[in-house]
Amino acid sequence: MERGVEWDFEPTLDRIAALMDLLGSPQRSYPVVHIAGTNGKTSTARLVEALLRERNLRVGRFTSPHLVSMRERICVDGEPLSEERFAQVYEELAPYVELNDTQGRRIQFFELLTAMAYAGFADTPVDVAVIETGMGGTWDATNVADGTVDVITPISLDHTDRLGPDIATIAGEKAGIIKPGATVILAQQDIEAAEVLMRRVADTGAVVAREGIEFGVLAREVAMGGQLLTLRGLKGVYEDVYLPLYGAHQAGNAACALAAVEALTGGDDPLDIELVRQAFAQASSPGRLEIIRRNPTVVVDAAHNPGGMIATLDGLHEAFDFAKVIGVVAVMSDKDVDGLLELLEPVLDEIVVTRNSSPRSMPAEELAELALGFFGEDRVHVVERLDDAIDRGIGMADAEGEFSGTGVLITGSVVTAGDARFLLKADGS
Template sequence: MSPLDRALDEFRRLHPRKIDLGLSRIETVLERLDRPQDKLPTSVHIAGTNGKGSTVAFLRAMLEASGARVHVYTSPHLVRFNERIVLAGQEIDDASLIDVLHRVRDANDGAPLSFFEATTAAAFLAFAETPADYAIIEVGLGGRFDATNVFTPAVCAITPIDYDHAEFLGRDIAGIAREKAGIMKPGRPVLSAPQREQVMAVLNVAAKRVGAPLIAWGQDFRAYPENGRLVFETETELMDLPPPALAGGHQVMNAGLAIAVARTLGLARDAVADGLRQAVWPARMQRMGAGPLIDMAHESGADVWLDGGHNPHAARALSTHMASLEGQSARPLILIMGILANKNAGEFLDFFQGLAAGLVAVEIDDHASLSPDVLSELAQSRGMATTIGHNLTDAMQKAINMGEALSRQSADQPVIPPRILICGSLYLAGQVLTANG
């Protein structure tokens, strides 16, 4: 075990047996560390169910295109924990991360502290001690009682709110919206992506109660594609911009929210345009290039996509993009899928019924994933051919074989290489990126 893994593992052992919602644990630790959350640069706090990561990526790219140094805190990571903490544009190095983790450990003095609380405190400590112009901080879960909700941002942003993490947030969409709205602060503008009518009503009430100006999609701003460009519009301006670098029609919404935040912060149009072109966010509708795992597919002529979305809202966006690709170039769509047991796999697969020809079910290493047998049954009930992959290499080969077999009705017809989508979990996406080198 590396020194960094040992430092992280110390906090896993301190994780409370039962998570009681509240901020008292992290506030106590931060107080002992001289309140680093009060020493952050101009900050943006981003909550929501889907699109947080992409919105962060667009906003970061815009800020950096303006010449700014930007801290970023996101979760979870894909390959290395260090990805979660970006210091002035660079992932935190092991020595710096171990240093702040040890200082959080010492300040905590053995008391119960969740892993996310500990790493959030470490991120704030690192941010406070490294010069930067902005900090973008993504909520981990919910909002009101999330460990990140201990600072006062310049701007808050809320991406689309939907059902997820039902074991913590429940199945009441209004209640979920109230939790997300808990990041609002008096006098600080809150920008919202498109929301369900019920969610928007909750956000309006919360904003008025707190005294936070609410700037809403469709009322105060909007973005839409037109003639291969992206148009951003408010009551006072119309911006003709390049299309978002990230794939998928839903990225128009994420980009539009990021533009609205950027303009609220005073960013120039050129920086906004450059950020749209330059944004990068792995495992979000990512078309895979070379690498040991992906080369197998490319040698057969198959096309491979990777996405970490894991709830029905994400599945809707993902299936829409796959359908648009099918309209451009018809291929059998084969899913390689692993999903955590606490996610709604059936609803996720509903969006691929009639679109995906087959599914290769896999387990997610070191996580409580849904049994591949159960996942296969769910896919079969939605008309998909299924098999089980024993590892990622085996799953890729089976997806290639399945796609080729399903591409023709008889032996004398030509084989059409499949389109392969690896999906269902960010943890699975991380394993794919690791395996692909």
């Protein structure tokens, strides 16, 4: 059944709310950790899930977009729904969706996936659901649920055509997930976003905890394959926590995840330190500064807006001792492409511009025209297909010699990261 495309939709909760009513409001059958923000949502969701699962809870996780398979978006116990289960959940919902359609409320693509997640989690059943918004907050389809704990990750400019032209407006939209009675975990924010979020907290009477004030990262150092953290939570200090993810932004995501799980847990005692260490040591965040090949080292990252790219490049500089970096870049036409290229120019010695598998991907020649203004003609290479572009980038790194310290960074979009993981057969793709 044709449901349109994910990025073209009418912002309202009317359709999904009516469908959830028909289904008996499955989103109200378990506590929800609801996550909004611009960058870091999926990583934070996976870290929350890791902590909850280490406590022997059955956890449902709904995230978007996916890297390779649509089924990645709906996970139970850390695993995507099987093909059979995914189809079964859809078939169980189909009569209710069709009934909703006939009443003039035609369910759209992301709304259908959201309904499948909520219904599937209720049917499993799960002990807790960790839910990432798709876009925004107030009218995001996931917002038919009320989070017991709401997490707002760092907010920056993205989806400005949908969410608004400035950080304050975007923050106002994302603040819509904050409901009365919730505990709100706020990552570090620009002052414009923080003011809007705190006003929403005051208006709803929610309880708030802020990174850098009530909780945060006390210390961190680069370690083999990740970083070693000391985290201050809401209920205690957690030392010697190894996180196999790179960058200060991932340390911040871990602090937010820890605070969220503490807030969800009764009593005043801290979480068991060994539980925290074990959970975070097993954490993963595919497509986020992920090494998918060595000799030469190839790193994939899903950064697709300037805020995310700043965090990525800081993490790349901190964790990887590359003497030279070859970039393979494919972006969406509706993103701040100039902003991304401006940030990449000081880091990339050469850039291979290409396109990914999405129909929204900017054509390689068009991206090259923009890249020339930042990199100059000698540093820009145009390759139409992503697989050929990756081969070109790896070949350029190989040509520098085995001991040259040259790495390859594939970035620019979640779709680019997913395509690259699939093409290079990364674990789990």
